Amino acid sequence: MNAKKQEMQHVELVIGRVLQVGVYISALVILLGIGLWLFKNGSGYSGALPTRITPIFHGVLAFKPYAVLMFGIFLLILTPVLRVIVSIYAFAKEGDRLYVVITTIVLVILIIGMAIGYRG
Template sequence: MPKDSKAKEMHQVEMMIGYILRIGVVVSAIVIVIGIIMMLVQGTGGYPNGVQPTGFRSIFNGVMALKPYAVMMFGLFLLILTPTLRVAVSIYAFAVERDRLYVWITTIVLIILIVASVIGYLGH
């Protein structure tokens, strides 16, 4: 691959990573604001005092039932997911550069993020 086309592709990957981060933050902020507005309109979070959704399934069910607190939690979930997605795209970027060391390091980081998320989810 010629250097110029490789540099162009790397620039496109970097731009995609930037878009992912921006879009992830904006979408999560919009979802959180929608949850806040729903809470103000409904006058409640949708759950009794001391009860809140803690797992993905309960958050998803709460979003489907239009419970404001669940909508806000879903927005936070999207915010947490954004940098994880960025790490996944970085693996592709390093593969394009043919930088095997960083592909392996970034893959290990992604695995650690996924395992930590699963442990956190199961440990709630």
């Protein structure tokens, strides 16, 4: 087996590992949030629940159950985005410019969609 093929197999394994680790970590964070919710008997907020990233991060630091749950969901959403980034690297290493361009466009669309969702 040549070196380039071995490297591509390694990159494919890395892509798979990124997805696995991302799902496992987000699931653990979500389970932690559920456990905190049950232990603290509520969301940790008396009024409106935070929907923006900064207040959610502050809530995570204060171990507020709702914020921890939302952070777990954020990590779950971030997982395929990281996969796209690793794919761009893999296609670049492979020398496949067309797929680098296409995958970069997909990444830009994901970022624009997240930005619109954040503002909306």
